[in-house]
Amino acid sequence: MNIAICDDDKKICSQIENILLDYSNKNCLKVEIDVFFSGENLLSYLAQGNSYDLIYLDIEMGVINGVEVGFQIRKVMKNYATEIVYISGKDGYDRQLFDVQPLHFIPKPIQASTVIDDLKLAMERAKKINESFQYQKSHDFYKISINDIIYFESQNREIKIVTTNCEDMFYGKLEDIELKVAGYQFLRIHRSFLINYNHVAILRYSEVVMSNDVTLPIGRTKRQEFRNLQINEI
Template sequence: MFRIAICDEDQISCANIENIILSYSKRINEKMEIEVFYSGGELLKFILKEYCFDLIFIEMNLKHINGITVGKIIRDLLDYQRVQIVYMSKTDKYLMELFNIRPMHFIEKPIESYKIINDIRLAMKLTDSLGAVFSYKKGYDIHKVPLKNILYFESEDREIRMVTTTGEEIFYGKLENVYNQVAKYQFVKIHKSYIINYAHASMLNYNEVVMSNTDCLPISQSRRKIIRELFMEHETGVF
């Protein structure tokens, strides 16, 4: 799922951008997750607690923590280099300060819908071209793993066990949040506690999936029919 953040103190501006995104998402039949923030501090707190985004639309002249400072924190302190940042403002007098943040674009207000749509299209292309990764937080550090190297995720209480081609990692989180990151990349939820990477599924049995490392993972009874249909769709090139 493509994740977009909107950060602006102007609630009308936020609502306008959100409506443009929702309309475009519906038109292209691509589900997008949108989070709205009315301050730079709120945005940073969310990123620290949950995850970063694929694309951030942010007002440059925010109070308290301005958009330029937020961008520097995202790039330098949090080391998020893959997120695309689009700055918005009524004036372009601070453009030279944006150079080191490497924004994807600058939009001068008032905002026109086609500019938002063009930036979403470009950000989606850039995200795909960079190769998809899964990002997760462990302690105070942000870690990234190429999705192609992940076999599956297992959830137990608040812990997530991520099994990869080179070993495993355990971190705190919710399986639903994990699924929101990886669903569009052929990851399948086979059970309330398991999400698998289809590319690493070696065999599908009636009640379990055998992974490329020979681990056998259960398929919940309620999902057996759906999982079998998904696997068949993939074999026919639909999934």
């Protein structure tokens, strides 16, 4: 697993790095860790085509804070695969952090158990992302990476599957698809739409904008549920 630590406090960076290295050595895990002391340096490195599975990202930094770094990763670079764990000694960032869809929030002072728990969660989610969804057309079977699926749409007796690479149609019921992808962060936002939450770029009261810039409606009966999701995300 490729991990980045970004904090302008070198002691915090060293602490998190040592926690991760100690845990990985004891559990025979292969991890590669890069350390950045500013948001600008991290963004510059990512802009060169590099990527990470997990980033431990401080919020209160110099010129570019962690919230802006997260926004650049999600909205500008269109990277919704990298898990982001925010670090801060302050509260009150709930609304801003929700827009970045972080994995978790770690308060200062840093606790080793929290850092390790987030590493475990990121690894578990990575396993699920690498799994596939299978569907049938006539006598042929097709497999699509779960992570590549943006949403499913019910159109009469057919299901439209929209991915990062293509679109396809097959016969089926959205209720059956919902059961197949249970546990993979797919959400039923409307009687006709089942979305991959990892591909939500913008969440509004009555609609969502997906990572492919398609806007989908949220059903009236689902809006409060999504409002609660927004509140409880952090």
